[in-house]
Every structure is written in C-alpha cells, then in structure tokens.
Amino acid sequence: xxxxxxxxxxxxxxxxTVNPPGREARCLDPLAERLAAAGFRVENVALTPERPxxxxxxxxxxxxxxxxxxxxxxxxxxxxxxxxxxxAGVIRDGRIYGRGASDMKSGVxxxxxxxxxxxxxxxxxxxxxxxxxxxxxxxxxxxxRLAQSGRLGPAGALVVAEPTGLVPCIGxxxxxxxxxxxxxxxAHASNPEVGDNALLKACRxxxxxxxxxxxxxxxxxxxxxxxxxxxxxxxxxxxxxxxRAVLGVDLRLLPDQAFAEVEARVAELTGAHEVIRRHxxxxxxxxxxxxxxxxxxxxxxxxxxxxxxxxxxxYCTDASALLxxxxxxxxxxxxxxEAAQAHRTDEWCLVDNIRTASEIYLALMRGxxxx
Numbered sequence: 001x002x003x004x005x006x007x008x009x010x011x012x013x014x015x016x017t018v019n020p021p022g023r024e025a026r027c028l029d030p031l032a033e034r035l036a037a038a039g040f041r042v043e044n045v046a047l048t049p050e051r052p053x054x055x056x057x058x059x060x061x062x063x064x065x066x067x068x069x070x071x072x073x074x075x076x077x078x079x080x081x082x083x084x085x086x087x088a089g090v091i092r093d094g095r096i097y098g099r100g101a102s103d104m105k106s107g108v109x110x111x112x113x114x115x116x117x118x119x120x121x122x123x124x125x126x127x128x129x130x131x132x133x134x135x136x137x138x139x140x141x142x143x144x145r146l147a148q149s150g151r152l153g154p155a156g157a158l159v160v161a162e163p164t165g166l167v168p169c170i171g172x173x174x175x176x177x178x179x180x181x182x183x184x185x186x187a188h189a190s191n192p193e194v195g196d197n198a199l200l201k202a203c204r205x206x207x208x209x210x211x212x213x214x215x216x217x218x219x220x221x222x223x224x225x226x227x228x229x230x231x232x233x234x235x236x237x238x239x240x241x242x243x244r245a246v247l248g249v250d251l252r253l254l255p256d257q258a259f260a261e262v263e264a265r266v267a268e269l270t271g272a273h274e275v276i277r278r279h280x281x282x283x284x285x286x287x288x289x290x291x292x293x294x295x296x297x298x299x300x301x302x303x304x305x306x307x308x309x310x311x312x313x314x315y316c317t318d319a320s321a322l323l324x325x326x327x328x329x330x331x332x333x334x335x336x337x338e339a340a341q342a343h344r345t346d347e348w349c350l351v352d353n354i355r356t357a358s359e360i361y362l363a364l365m366r367g368x369x370x371x
Contacts, residue, residue: 002120003034005106005113005358006096006351010089012072012105013098019073021050024134024142027072027105028052031112031132038119040130045149051134053142057153058119059127064156064370067129067326068115068361069143069318070108070335071136074100080345095348102337106349107161107357108132110336114361123366129153136318140281143318147325155326156370157292159361160317163337166353166360168300169313170293170332173222173252174283174320176259180205180272186243195241199234202245205270206232209249212269219254222285222312226252248278252314255283281320286330296332299363304356313339334360 015026032054036042040056047053057065077086077099084090086099096106115130122128131152135141146152182202187195206229214225231248247270253262259280267275286293288310300306319331336353 003113003116005110005354008109008113009096009101009106009349009354010091012109013089013096013100014087016087017073018076018099019135019137022073022134023050024072025050025052028054028132028134032056034112034116035130038116040115040119043151045146045151047134047141047145051142053134053146054130054132055146055151055153056115056130056132057127058122060125061127061153063125063127064154065127065129066365066368067131067155067158068111068161069131069133069158069322070104070111070161071133071142071318072100072105072108073134073137074103074105075137075343078345082346084346091351094351096351096354097346097348099347101341101347101349102163103342103347104162104335104337106337106354107163107335110354110357111161111361113358114365117362118365123368126365126368127153128365128368129155131322133318139279140318140321143321147321152322152325155329157330157332158319158322158326159364160319160331160333161335161357162313162315162317162333163335163339163342164313164333165338166334166336166356168296168306168310168332168334170288170310171222171255171285172283172313172316173225173254174257175279175281175316176251176253176262176277177279178249178251178263178266179276179278180247180249180266180270181274181276182245182247183273184241184243187241189239189241192241195243197241198245199242201271202232202234202247205247205272208269209266217254217257222254223314225254225257253283255285281316282323284317284319284323284331290330292330293332295367296364299367300360303363304360315339
C-alpha cells in the first residue's frame with residue numbers, strides 16, 4: 001500500500017478535530033483501517049468512543065520496537081480571520097495550509113506513510129510501534145491513557161513527530177503549574193490599614209519571583225529555567241480589603257530540578273500560606289552521546305544533508321507521558337512542521353518537509369537494531 005504523505009496530510013487536515021471537543025476518531029479510525037490492512041496489529045485504548053488512541057505494531061512482540069508518536073487533535077482557530085479554509089488542506093507555493101498543518105497532522109501523516117512503506121518490505125526481526133493519540137493539546141490525555149493501560153509494547157527508542165523543521169532535538173524542560181495562596185484579614189475599604197491585604201502580598205510575591213534566577217541553575221543545552229506569573233485572583237468587592245489572593249505561576253524546569261524542592265523554594269521566597277500543584281509534565285532529556293542518537297545524527301548528515309547537531313525544543317510533548325509506559329528510553333523529536341507555525345492563524349507546513357520526514361522515518365525503521 002503506497003500512500004503519499006502530503007495527500008494524507010491534506011486528508012487529515014480536512015477533518016475538524018479542534019480540542020475541545022476533539023472528535024479525533026475522524027482521523028484515527030481511517031488510519032487504523034489502513035494500518036490493519038497493511039499487517040499492523042492495531043489496538044484502540046480510547047478516552048471515549050469519539051476519542052481513540054491507537055497502538056499499532058508490526059514485527060516481533062518480544063523485541064524492543066522503534067516507537068513513533070503523534071497526535072491529531074488541534075487547538076481552536078483563534079479570533080483572527082483566516083485567509084484560507086483551515087479545514088481544506090489547501091496547497092499553495094510549496095506549503096500546505098490548515099489547522100494542524102505543522103502541529104502536527106503532517107507529522108502523523110509522515111509517520112503513517114513510512115509505516116505503510118515499511119510494512120510492504122519489513123526488515124527481518126525489526127519491530128515498529130506507533131502510538132497515535134487524542135487529547136495532547138489539553139493535558140496529554142491520550143498519551144497518559146496509553147501509558148496507564150499497560151498495553152504499550154516493549155520499545156527501545158521513541159521518535160516524536162512534533163514540529164522541528166526536520167532539526168533533530170533531544171529534550172525539553174518540565175512544566176509545573178502552581179497556585180500560591182496568600183491569606184490576609186478583611187476590613188472596610190475606608191480603613192484599609194485595619195485589614196491585611198492579601199492581594200498586595202500576592203503582588204509583592206509576583207515581583208519577587210520575576211527577578212528570581214532559580215539560584216543559578218543552568219543546563220549545557222536546554223534553555224534556562226523560567227517562571228511566568230500568569231494569573232491573579234483576589235477580592236469579592238471593591239469596598240473590602242481582600243483577605244485571600246491566589247497567584248498562578250507557570251514554571252519550566254531543568255531535568256534535575258525536583259518539583260518538591262522548587263515548590264519549597266517558591267514558598268520560601270514568597271511567604272505563601274499554601275502552594276498547590278495544579279499541573280505537571282516531566283522533562284525529557286537524552287544524552288547526546290547515546291549510541292542510537294549518534295547513529296541518527298550520522299544518518300541525517302550522510303543521507304539528508306543535516307549538520308549532525310542535536311538541539312532542544314521549548315515545548316513539551318506526549319513523550320513525557322509515554323515514557324511512563326515505555327520506560328527510560330532515548331527520545332528523538334523530529335518533525336516536518338515549523339514550531340513557529342504552531343497555533344498560528346493561516347498555519348502551514350512545507351510540502352517538501354513532509355516527504356523528507358517520511359523518508360527519514362522509513363530509514364530509521366529500516367536501520368533499527370535494538371541493543
């Protein structure tokens with residue numbers, strides 16, 4: 001079964017899978033049929049009937065596979081008007097347009113096209129597994145479901161087709177969302193000195209955190225840790241001193257920065273009455289000297305004109321959840337999309353990148369030798 005990854009990208013883009021609500025079955029059910037017809041063993045570990053998560057495997061079940069992952073849900077269109085139909089898969093001047101063109105239906109199409117080509121002429125003894133997910137854009141829901149299901153097969157490495165412009169990347173920082181709660185004492189607004197203004201405490205905390213350098217924590221390749229003061233809620237009316245305030249912060253942390261230790265340090269710096277963890281996503285990091293990554297860099301340099309350098313991405317991916325199921329395996333993030341196009345109006349992906357990505361994935365499959 002021969003499938004053009006660009007045509008498959010257009011097919012996926014024509015399906016509205018904006019999350020919420022998702023309805024990713026519109027994309028994943030036809031992909032499941034194609035993969036099953038090609039000889040993959042396909043299993044659906046769904047969130048709901050309209051929100052499948054696929055595990056598709058070919059080759060030995062008892063050998064570590066080369067695993068690939070991608071998601072088919074997309075973010076809302078935004079308020080700005082589009083100049084192209086976001087659900088038409090329009091191709092113009094070497095670009096394919098649509099919501100999800102870069103993030104990341106093109107990556108999913110490239111994976112599936114490569115997998116179907118591999119199935120026509122599989123390498124002896126090589127296992128390939130696809131983990132295609134729903135709900136990535138809201139909390140990595142599908143990938144978490146797959147990891148918790150116990151249905152993922154053994155894998156020796158994971159390729160994530162998120163947008164990198166075909167640049168090989170090997171990690172990203174963790175995500176930690178915290179609510180910092182500040183307590184005060186209410187009073188009438190005509191005599192604010194009688195009260196204890198919790199809102200002012202939260203504001204002073206935001207200023208203090210904005211200048212915190214994470215005590216000098218740095219990484220040789222990853223961006224420095226960062227903190228964004230994102231939300232502030234306080235007060236019930238204008239003529240009372242607020243006795244409670246909640247400051248919401250987003251932290252991006254290095255792999256060796258433990259969440260509990262960072263929480264304790266934030267509490268110390270701000271004097272928060274309580275620190276509530278709202279959301280967390282683990283960091284992903286693979287040593288660039290890992291033997292498989294060295295093989296990948298050599299392949300990309302020799303066959304695809306890459307410079308051999310391994311870089312990092314600023315965003316998180318389904319790998320953070322899938323590694324809870326696959327274990328501590330090397331991760332390569334490499335996809336045809338452009339990271340700068342993710343979530344943008346008139347989102348696009350280079351057509352040539354989609355075909356090249358599929359060629360790279362097929363080469364990785366054919367060259368896979370689990371240690």
